[in-house]
Amino acid sequence: MSSNAEWQEGNSKGEPGSSLHGVTGREPVFQMTMATVGEQEATDLKGRKFALPVDSEHKAKTVRLYSVAAPHMRTFHLSWIAFMICFFSTFAAPPLMPVIRDNLGLTKGDIGNAGIASVAGAVVSRLLMGTICDLVGPRYGCAILMMITAPAIFCMPLVSTPVGFILVRFFIGFCLATFVSCQFWMSSMFNSKIVGIANGTAAGWGNMGGGIVQLVMPLVFDIIRRDIGSEKFTAWRIAFFVPGVLQVMMGLLVLTLGQDLPDGNYAELKREGEKVNDSFKKVFLYAVTNYRTYIFALTYGYCFGVELTVDNIIAEYFYDRFDLNLQTAGIIASTFGLMNLFSRPLGGVLSDVVAARWGMRGRLWNLWIIQTVGGVLCIVLGLTGQLGPAIAVMLIFSFFVQAACGATFGIIPFISRRSLGIISGATGAGGNIGAVTTQGIFFMSSKYTTEDGIMLMGIMIVACTLPVIFVHFPQWGSMFLPASKATEEDYYVSEWNKEEQSNGLHHASMKFAENAKSERGRQSPPRSKGQAVGVDQL
Amino acid sequence: MEAALSSEGASVSAGAAGSCSAAAGLDCAPPLPPPRVQPNSSKSSGQIISAAASAVTRRQSTVGPRGNSFDADTTLCTTIVVFSTCSPSSYASSSVIPNELRHSRAHLLLKNGMGGGKFTVMACGVLQCVVRSLAVAALVLASTSFAEAGVLFSTLDESINVAVEIQGQNVTEGPVNRVAKVGDDRLVVSWNLNSSLMGLGVDKNYVSLKLRLCFAPISQLERGWRKTNDDLHRDKTCTIVIANQKYTTDGNSTVWRIPKNVPGATYFVRAYATDERGQQLAYGQSTDQLKTSNLITIIPISGRHVTIDIASGVFSVFSIASLIAFLASEFAQTSNR
Numbered sequence: 001m002s003s004n005a006e007w008q009e010g011n012s013k014g015e016p017g018s019s020l021h022g023v024t025g026r027e028p029v030f031q032m033t034m035a036t037v038g039e040q041e042a043t044d045l046k047g048r049k050f051a052l053p054v055d056s057e058h059k060a061k062t063v064r065l066y067s068v069a070a071p072h073m074r075t076f077h078l079s080w081i082a083f084m085i086c087f088f089s090t091f092a093a094p095p096l097m098p099v100i101r102d103n104l105g106l107t108k109g110d111i112g113n114a115g116i117a118s119v120a121g122a123v124v125s126r127l128l129m130g131t132i133c134d135l136v137g138p139r140y141g142c143a144i145l146m147m148i149t150a151p152a153i154f155c156m157p158l159v160s161t162p163v164g165f166i167l168v169r170f171f172i173g174f175c176l177a178t179f180v181s182c183q184f185w186m187s188s189m190f191n192s193k194i195v196g197i198a199n200g201t202a203a204g205w206g207n208m209g210g211g212i213v214q215l216v217m218p219l220v221f222d223i224i225r226r227d228i229g230s231e232k233f234t235a236w237r238i239a240f241f242v243p244g245v246l247q248v249m250m251g252l253l254v255l256t257l258g259q260d261l262p263d264g265n266y267a268e269l270k271r272e273g274e275k276v277n278d279s280f281k282k283v284f285l286y287a288v289t290n291y292r293t294y295i296f297a298l299t300y301g302y303c304f305g306v307e308l309t310v311d312n313i314i315a316e317y318f319y320d321r322f323d324l325n326l327q328t329a330g331i332i333a334s335t336f337g338l339m340n341l342f343s344r345p346l347g348g349v350l351s352d353v354v355a356a357r358w359g360m361r362g363r364l365w366n367l368w369i370i371q372t373v374g375g376v377l378c379i380v381l382g383l384t385g386q387l388g389p390a391i392a393v394m395l396i397f398s399f400f401v402q403a404a405c406g407a408t409f410g411i412i413p414f415i416s417r418r419s420l421g422i423i424s425g426a427t428g429a430g431g432n433i434g435a436v437t438t439q440g441i442f443f444m445s446s447k448y449t450t451e452d453g454i455m456l457m458g459i460m461i462v463a464c465t466l467p468v469i470f471v472h473f474p475q476w477g478s479m480f481l482p483a484s485k486a487t488e489e490d491y492y493v494s495e496w497n498k499e500e501q502s503n504g505l506h507h508a509s510m511k512f513a514e515n516a517k518s519e520r521g522r523q524s525p526p527r528s529k530g531q532a533v534g535v536d537q538l
Numbered sequence: 539m540e541a542a543l544s545s546e547g548a549s550v551s552a553g554a555a556g557s558c559s560a561a562a563g564l565d566c567a568p569p570l571p572p573p574r575v576q577p578n579s580s581k582s583s584g585q586i587i588s589a590a591a592s593a594v595t596r597r598q599s600t601v602g603p604r605g606n607s608f609d610a611d612t613t614l615c616t617t618i619v620v621f622s623t624c625s626p627s628s629y630a631s632s633s634v635i636p637n638e639l640r641h642s643r644a645h646l647l648l649k650n651g652m653g654g655g656k657f658t659v660m661a662c663g664v665l666q667c668v669v670r671s672l673a674v675a676a677l678v679l680a681s682t683s684f685a686e687a688g689v690l691f692s693t694l695d696e697s698i699n700v701a702v703e704i705q706g707q708n709v710t711e712g713p714v715n716r717v718a719k720v721g722d723d724r725l726v727v728s729w730n731l732n733s734s735l736m737g738l739g740v741d742k743n744y745v746s747l748k749l750r751l752c753f754a755p756i757s758q759l760e761r762g763w764r765k766t767n768d769d770l771h772r773d774k775t776c777t778i779v780i781a782n783q784k785y786t787t788d789g790n791s792t793v794w795r796i797p798k799n800v801p802g803a804t805y806f807v808r809a810y811a812t813d814e815r816g817q818q819l820a821y822g823q824s825t826d827q828l829k830t831s832n833l834i835t836i837i838p839i840s841g842r843h844v845t846i847d848i849a850s851g852v853f854s855v856f857s858i859a860s861l862i863a864f865l866a867s868e869f870a871q872t873s874n875r
Contacts, residue, residue: 154854
């Protein structure tokens with residue numbers, strides 16, 4: 001069935017937003033369309049056997065973390081490490097801020113502006129990266145971005161004014177778009193049934209870079225100061241060569257070891273695209289007119305955006321409020337980011353576990369509860385004046401905030417099937433915009449102390465999570481309202497107008513609607529017109 | 539005691555952490571052992587916790603000058619010990635997943651995709667472990683007492699006269715600050731007891747005199763990390779140490795070469811007279827009450843070096859050039875075919 005193959009090949013060239021189809025990767029797949037290729041037959045174009053079991057598109061059906069077999073697992077490790085190093089470079093300045101602020105004579109406003117600049121660039125670059133991946137492939141996209149932003153990192157040792165500092169952080173921040181190439185690459189390599197877990201794990205482990213850097217940079221600074229004997233104001237500059245060199249090395253590794261698709265690179269393959277090109281205007285229109293897009297962009301801004309903000313301020317906060325030395329403040333601050341090792345994937349898993357019992361209503365409650373508890377803990381963190389409890393509260397807070405990120409992407413795939421890519425991209429951009437806004441309001445001027453800023457940020461998290469209450473799916477209900485008589489088909493097919501439906505463009509959405517019936521939860525009887533069409537009857 | 543606890547805790551936690559990360563991993567663990575009753579492990583970890591808690595409260599915590607990470611070390615040590623409450627058996631606890639979920643679609647999806655529904659079980663086990671250890675950590679660390687409040691600056695007498703000169707420069711009066719360069723210039727700080735207070739016994743408890751370089755208000759603007767606080771334990775105005783001298787009734791002076799790690803700002807000099815325990819008893823400063831007269835502007839180093847600039851340029855060029863070379867060679871390869 002060619003339309004099946006089209007739908008599964010969702011991220012081939014051409015379809016607008018297709019590059020982000022794998023971002024959430026929770027699109028359920030029909031059992032029978034994932035034709036299993038026997039391991040004897042699974043070879044790439046050069047006739048080499050694949051190390052992992054693959055499907056008919058040669059995408060891997062399982063993830064083996066301990067393997068680096070080409071192409072699938074090698075891709076997994078290359079892309080999450082590349083993303084992690086980009087996070088490392090973007091947040092390399094905050095742990096050294098006590099030294100940098102004295103060297104450059106920065107005021108609180110300068111530091112706040114630099115923090116905003118570091119996450120603002122990625123708003124645009126993330127949106128562009130999807131198109132770049134569509135055109136030249138994720139391997140080139142990732143490597144080119146990393147190696148072009150590396151000179152910005154090497155410019156940091158040359159900075160001597162506040163304006164220079166802000167500009168350099170702005171340009172370094174562009175490399176956060178490797179998130180998109182990472183997710184795109186995974187969805188080219190891993191089958192839809194497991195790409196969600198692969199993507200969630202890679203995203204979580206990549207975000208860990210924001211934690212690792214808080215450990216590493218003060219250590220490197222200390223080694224340079226003690227063992228090489230540099231002055232403080234020189235040592236931090238030398239320390240910046242570490243993220244720069246790492247990024248260049250990783251870019252080269254991606255270029256040499258990476259591979260766009262299981263069968264080879266874009267340039268080497270003859271692309272057989274019998275794709276139906278969707279109209280960008282329509283896809284954009286349906287994304288923009290769906291109110292849920294805006295609600296989730298806002299709420300993601302107050303989980304991922306808060307995570308980015310805290311990455312920027314937390315080391316300095318512990319250094320100043322609790323009189324710690326740089327290394328100790330760095331170690332404590334790093335635990336925030338390191339929780340990503342399991343908290344983001346767990347958030348997604350929790351969403352799935354809750355949905356199995358209560359469906360989409362469960363997912364919405366799950367997200368609301370996790371993010372609101374995160375907000376409350378943020379308020380508590382701002383009010384905690386003792387070091388020990390502050391660390392404990394921060395750890396629990398980090399778990400909830402990062403789990404909320406994972407939980408958000410458990411809901412996104414169900415908002416729209418046609419405009420999934422753009423909605424995912426908008427959500428991601430909303431995360432960065434949330435970071436920009438939060439830092440601008442609470443951490444820029446001396447109007448609020450940092451602890452007051454953290455407390456007010458917590459209040460804002462709780463307030464900005466309330467809109468989840470208003471997300472209503474006619475076929476599943478919302479947090480407080482039950483489902484109406486509408487069905488999943490009504491909802492997803494309504495994205496296509498009569499003319500498009502008569503051309504049969506909506507078939508993929510119909511299949512998606514059938515699979516999405518899982519979001520009803522465990523006990524609801526089928527409500528579709530006539531008999532429920534079982535999976536095995538199609 | 540501390541070291542023994544932390545090494546034991548660290549080795550236990552290393553084991554636990556190893557199984558933690560294996561448990562959170564995907565498609566890599568062998569089948570889980572059946573759930574074990576854990577009274578033994580919790581009892582031993584309870585003993586560790588109580589021992590750690592008593593060690594923590596016994597320790598005198600002080601807010602020392604920068605570099606004294608007393609409380610932080612204690613905190614980290616206790617945290618390591620607390621995390622050792624995660625025993626591998628918690629992951630095997632099958633009570634976490636209700637039976638109906640085992641056969642759920644999500645569970646089966648994960649199972650088929652991941653080579654084992656054990657992922658969900660492990661995930662919930664990790665969650666349980668995390669929440670438990672964090673709760674214990676919060677309890678233990680809450681018992682960490684914190685520093686007692688310090689002397690209030692407003693209670694101190696200004697009984698010391700302090701004068702500061704830049705060596706080699708003439709003393710100038712006027713609105714413009716005097717300027718000194720780090721590394722090159724030296725400050726000559728001289729102090730003595732206020733002549734009107736001589737012989738009155740005001741200074742009978744003064745044991746030592748601490749000379750500090752302090753930020754003037756103009757350099758504290760928009761910089762909360764240099765804020766003035768009446769509580770001297772929290773005051774951040776005077777963090778740069780010039781000298782610690784023994785107190786003598788005749789006064790003393792010192793020549794201080796400005797070190798290269800002094801930030802560029804406007805300063806004045808303050809002297810604290812302290813008793814044998816280090817408590818401040820009196821002060822003197824080289825400026826007036828409003829801290830606006832007689833200030834010194836210090837010019838810092840930039841921290842930049844020619845070698846760093848050159849290295850920076852070389853690495854940047856290498857990055858761009860190697861990218862272009864790579865792309866060119868791949869383009870040539872594909873166009874040759």
